[in-house]
Amino acid sequence: MARDAEGQSPAWTDPTCPVARTADLVGDRWSLLIIRDAMDGARSFTDFQQRTGIARNILTERLRKLVAHGLLTQVDAPSGRRRPYALTEAGKDLFPVIVTLRQWGERHAFEAGEAHSVLVDDNGTRVPDLLPMATSGSPLTSDTTSVRRPESGATLT
Amino acid sequence: MARDAEGQSPAWTDPTCPVARTADLVGDRWSLLIIRDAMDGARSFTDFQQRTGIARNILTERLRKLVAHGLLTQVDAPSGRRRPYALTEAGKDLFPVIVTLRQWGERHAFEAGEAHSVLVDDNGTRVPDLLPMATSGSPLTSDTTSVRRPESGATLT
DNA sequence: CCCATTTGGTTTCGTTTTGCAACTGATTGG
DNA sequence: CCAATCAGTTGCAAAACGAAACCAAATGGG
Numbered sequence: 220m221a222r223d224a225e226g227q228s229p230a231w232t233d234p235t236c237p238v239a240r241t242a243d244l245v246g247d248r249w250s251l252l253i254i255r256d257a258m259d260g261a262r263s264f265t266d267f268q269q270r271t272g273i274a275r276n277i278l279t280e281r282l283r284k285l286v287a288h289g290l291l292t293q294v295d296a297p298s299g300r301r302r303p304y305a306l307t308e309a310g311k312d313l314f315p316v317i318v319t320l321r322q323w324g325e326r327h328a329f330e331a332g333e334a335h336s337v338l339v340d341d342n343g344t345r346v347p348d349l350l351p352m353a354t355s356g357s358p359l360t361s362d363t364t365s366v367r368r369p370e371s372g373a374t375l376t
Numbered sequence: 377m378a379r380d381a382e383g384q385s386p387a388w389t390d391p392t393c394p395v396a397r398t399a400d401l402v403g404d405r406w407s408l409l410i411i412r413d414a415m416d417g418a419r420s421f422t423d424f425q426q427r428t429g430i431a432r433n434i435l436t437e438r439l440r441k442l443v444a445h446g447l448l449t450q451v452d453a454p455s456g457r458r459r460p461y462a463l464t465e466a467g468k469d470l471f472p473v474i475v476t477l478r479q480w481g482e483r484h485a486f487e488a489g490e491a492h493s494v495l496v497d498d499n500g501t502r503v504p505d506l507l508p509m510a511t512s513g514s515p516l517t518s519d520t521t522s523v524r525r526p527e528s529g530a531t532l533t
Numbered sequence: 534c535c536c537a538t539t540t541g542g543t544t545t546c547g548t549t550t551t552g553c554a555a556c557t558g559a560t561t562g563g
Numbered sequence: 564c565c566a567a568t569c570a571g572t573t574g575c576a577a578a579a580c581g582a583a584a585c586c587a588a589a590t591g592g593g
Binding site: 231232233235236237238239240241242243244246247248251252255258259270271272289306309311312313314315316317318319320321322323324325326327328329334335336337338339340341342343344346347349350351352353354359360361362363364365366367368369 | 388389390392393394395396397398399400401403404405408409412415416427428429446463466468469470471472473474475476477478479480481482483484485486491492493494495496497498499500501503504506507508509510511516517518519520521522523524525526527
Binding site: 536539542545553555557558 | 593
């Protein structure tokens, strides 16, 4: 199985689009939930399995993929001890992604009055909504921004 | 086809977690890229097909799902005219998610000097990185926040 | 108005991915 | 030492996906 290169750029998506690159890594049904649970304290195989409900063979595969791509590591422990998973810096850096997914869900995926979990800071205060801003401080939307594609062939200046 | 309830809560993920709810809607290989392209001006079936490279039958299915869940609509046009797709308010509200995915990709999914597209505002200025902040203005990470789960049974106060 | 082309799908079929359950061999805890 | 737990594997069935062929309704040039 997996006869050719394991985890390289799939190439079936625009190779210059950072959204596509990220989606290639975490854009499946489980990876983001695994990251979410890691951020919420999950460390062991069974932690992840129980919290997500993912099938165990798929969990194995996903954990390996996330480790291979440097979002998770297994921390060192004395000989023959089990090695818990932990987020790398790159993994932790997905925090803004998880937060925006959460905030969208809170706004659009629950009925009014339906109970859901809330992300709070050290003081127990709800984390404020994340909103793209121009340098000037004015809010940005998809209508007031655009994607500038790289000139082909340009790599360094 | 589609013999039973079309698009309801899958229930195989924590029903009180907004991240899970959102992932249930857009947590597959294509939906986020479709949303991305819609934000970048894609309107027609072939727009989406050409930009993403998705198989046409799957595209049909995804567009229907996104419409069913209220992220896309087909705008009205005079009798028997083709109805282009457009983002709803809920769909546009995924903008912060797309932006954080993009920014993570820019930071971690490209080699130094490798060309990629950039999101800019009306002035052509790059959109600043999105970072969760406490109300006080101090930056937040997964280490300085926690998820408060709802007390079971509580629906309204 | 006519016909060729394009658009927006649908159908069929083969491949891949996912899920489930049973199983295994280390690890741990009492 | 022994039972339970952990971290996976393995085998198989079900679901999702992809490629290509097909089709009817729009479009558009002459």
